[in-house]
Amino acid sequence: MTAPFGKVYLIGAGPGAADLITVRGARLLAQADVVLYDALVTPEMLELCSQAVKISVGKRSGQRSAAQEHINEQLVACASKYAVVVRLKGGDPMLFGRADEELNALESFGISYEIVPGITTALAAAASVKQPLTKRGIARSVALFTSSTAPGEAADTRIPECDTLIQYMGGREAMLTAQRMLAANFAADLPVVVIENCSREDERSIALSLQELSLGLPASTGPVLVMMGEAMRPRAHKAALT
Template sequence: MTAPFGKVYLIGAGPGAADLITVRGARLLSQADVVLYDALVTPDMLALCPQAVKISVGKRSGQRSAAQEHINEQLIACARQYAVVVRLKGGDPMLFGRADEELNALESVGIAYDIVPGITTALAAAASVKQPLTKRGIARSVALFTSSTAPGETADTRIPECDTLVQYMGGREAMLTAQRMLAAGFSPTLPVIVIENCSREDERSVSLSLQQLSQGLPMSTGPVLVMMGEAMRPRQRKEMHQ
């Protein structure tokens, strides 16, 4: 007797570069019958699953609730038709990936699933600009947050109480966050690093102060991550003596 549903895998694609996906994630992609992928998943990543049917389910700002409901329906429909279904998400599925809605939808009809973590962009960005998010004696706590909301939701304007702050989806909201931080008493000279298109060929990064960020982003055409805190201050380079 044929099972009524296939199995769904929520896989983290990582920040963008195809070689930053986990070995397990790449293996499952190579076995997938169908892949439902986010807008930020790169063509190089999709090249890892040439055998699969590929369905773009990229969400667009201002339409997230309706888009997510449609994605849930597509996941269930694909699980009825295919044995191995991959839901490929940028970064890590369990962080700002709206995984809760998709897992609830799968559970509601009894579809089996598994989750494969991915490298979240904050860690990839810190590695790319060579600035640890934590530093002994300077920063021992990190907050990952976003001000992005779905239609009908009220924006959360609270500033997390941590040594290092990392704002996801900061393209439109980072300037407002900086203004709120200044109003809350943060130093205008607090170091900030903005990174765009992390791990991709067109990656760009810039260092600036909280005061400068409050006046606007120097870049915002691609996905943007903003890292703020004393841990972002440039290190004093030590000369090597032979």
């Protein structure tokens, strides 16, 4: 007697570059029967699962995206049809990846699943711009946050109490965060690093101050991450080695 459902793997694709996925994640992609992937997953990443049926369930700010309820239904439907189902998410599934909703859907049907972590963009961005998120005597705590909320909910305007602040899905929200921080007496010259399309060929980054961030950012073509805090202040010898 065959099992009523296959197994679902929630896999973190990492920040973008195909070679930043974990070995376990790549191995499971090569075994997948079907892959439901986010908009931020690159074509190069999908080459790792050429044998699988691929279903786009992309979610991008400002663009049409599959409703989360529909994604949940697709996961359950695929698990009833295929033995190995992969839900491929940008970054790490457990950080701003709406994993809770998908796990609840799987659990409600008794579907077996496994979570494979990925490199979240904050860590990849810090490595790319060569700025540690923590520094002895300067920064000993890090907050990863977003102002994005569910449809119908008011924007979250709280500022985390940490030495290094990292705002996901930055863009206009980061400008508003900077304005609130200045109103809360954060230093106008607090260092900020903004990185777009982290780890991809079209990656770009800029360094600016909190005051400059409060005036807005240039238009972006990809995901934006904003890192704020004294840990982002340029090191004396960095320029000579870049």
